[in-house]
Amino acid sequence: MTVSIPKSWMQKCDMKRIHVHWTAGGYSANSTDKAAYHILIEGTGHLVKGDKDIDANAAGSGKKPASHTLNANTGAIGVSICAMMGSHESPFVPGPCPITQLQWDVMIQVVAQLSLHYNIPVTATTILTHAEVQPNLGIKQKNKWDIVRLVFDPSKVGYKAVGNKMRVEVATARDGAAPPLPTSIPDDMKLARFRVKGVNPSTLSFRRSPSGEKVGELPEGTLVERISGLGDWSQVRTPAGYVGWVATEYLVAIGAG
Numbered sequence: 001m002t003v004s005i006p007k008s009w010m011q012k013c014d015m016k017r018i019h020v021h022w023t024a025g026g027y028s029a030n031s032t033d034k035a036a037y038h039i040l041i042e043g044t045g046h047l048v049k050g051d052k053d054i055d056a057n058a059a060g061s062g063k064k065p066a067s068h069t070l071n072a073n074t075g076a077i078g079v080s081i082c083a084m085m086g087s088h089e090s091p092f093v094p095g096p097c098p099i100t101q102l103q104w105d106v107m108i109q110v111v112a113q114l115s116l117h118y119n120i121p122v123t124a125t126t127i128l129t130h131a132e133v134q135p136n137l138g139i140k141q142k143n144k145w146d147i148v149r150l151v152f153d154p155s156k157v158g159y160k161a162v163g164n165k166m167r168v169e170v171a172t173a174r175d176g177a178a179p180p181l182p183t184s185i186p187d188d189m190k191l192a193r194f195r196v197k198g199v200n201p202s203t204l205s206f207r208r209s210p211s212g213e214k215v216g217e218l219p220e221g222t223l224v225e226r227i228s229g230l231g232d233w234s235q236v237r238t239p240a241g242y243v244g245w246v247a248t249e250y251l252v253a254i255g256a257g
Contacts, residue, residue, distance in 0.1 A: 061125035112173035131159035
């Protein structure tokens with residue numbers, strides 16, 4: 001199932017993060033859900049717009065924001081899957097409305113489109129589940145465990161495993177959504193492309209300079225263009241256009257152009 005976010009839902013504003021939640025309800029969005037999140041994904045895969053516009057969560061907007069994450073709403077888009085009513089973390093009980101593969105796949109498309117539109121890089125501190133907000137951002141939450149379990153993929157357990165799975169798939173979806181290079185570009189001007197490989201279950205540090213300040217993270221599977229090299233380091237450009245340095249040993253060539 002392929003979905004596209006209506007352009008009217010994505011107002012022009014500066015957004016820094018995307019938080020992915022579940023509603024803890026049924027497969028349909030209710031009034032409480034619409035008040036809390038910007039975009040909801042129902043059991044059919046249908047998208048529902050929340051009551052608050054995305055730009056309401058921009059810094060200094062003056063509008064009442066969608067309060068989807070405790071003390072972390074400014075600059076953050078709230079995406080939620082309508083599911084998990086009656087669920088329990090430990091022992092794990094998914095309840096009658098677990099997240100489905102369809103809903104997950106639609107969520108990946110939604111997050112990829114939002115990240116491209118708002119130029120949000122795919123890192124563990126910019127695209128994350130609600131369960132990752134406290135450990136990754138250091139912002140205390142109230143025992144939130146969305147999302148640490150997936151019925152359709154029981155091999156992924158815990159906020160880090162599920163979060164990394166999400167980011168790998170978002171990075172891959174972004175590759176497909178990005179416009180191709182114009183065919184008029186001469187072959188000798190096209191940069192060699194690589195994929196990040198060998199960092200699971202962690203991520204690859206993205207640095208300002210070789211061995212320098214860490215400015216982001218690249219999940220397994222991210223497609224990058226290699227600009228130059230220095231010793232054990234490669235200067236690369238990400239799908240979002242960011243340029244930085246990564247350890248060359250975690251790059252696998254996939255060819256040029």
